[in-house]
Amino acid sequence: MxxxxxxxxxxxxxxxxxxxxxxxxxxxxxxxxxxxxxxxxxxxxxxxxxxxQLTEVTSAVPRTSEVCLELPDDPAELDRRFALWVAKGVRVVSEPADTVFGRTFVAADPDGNLLRVVAATV
Structure with a gap:
């Protein structure tokens, strides 16, 4: 392995x-x-x-996964990161919310790939 x-x-x-x-x-x-x-x-x-160089990889192809960036268990840090990304013009898919695994938000890169940021509590 x-x-x-x-x-x-x-x-x-x-x-x-x-x-x-x-x-x-x-x-x-x-x-x-x-x-x-x-x-x-x-x-x-x-x-x-x-x-x-793959013809099937275009912005029209639906994305089926996320890249998850885990922050220390600090919801305030997540909110600061969210504000920073919004200021940079990053497209927000879902705003910060408290979920079963911690505070999280989702953004997208220029190709529509999802980027989840989480202040994990698990």
Missing amino acids: SSSIVFIVYVNDAPEATRFYADLLGIAPTFETPGYVAFALGGGASLALWSG
Whole structure:
């Protein structure tokens, strides 16, 4: 079994998506080509953006997963992050709310991929 995992997010424009994620996450890519970019997240996990040169990966294709960014169990920090993302012009899908697993909100990247931010209580 591998000791690392890569989460791939399909995008239409890798350079645009790279700027978006680098700005939101506050980190620089660790690997970058014109169609594939990776961000090391620590603990053997990476987030990759891939244009894939695949004809079926377009903004019209429904997205069926989320990237979840877990914050420390601090609802106030989640609300601050939400306000920061709104100020950056990030498209909000659902505003902050308290759920069974903690306070959360959902945004979308330029390709419609969902980004859930949660102040986890579990």
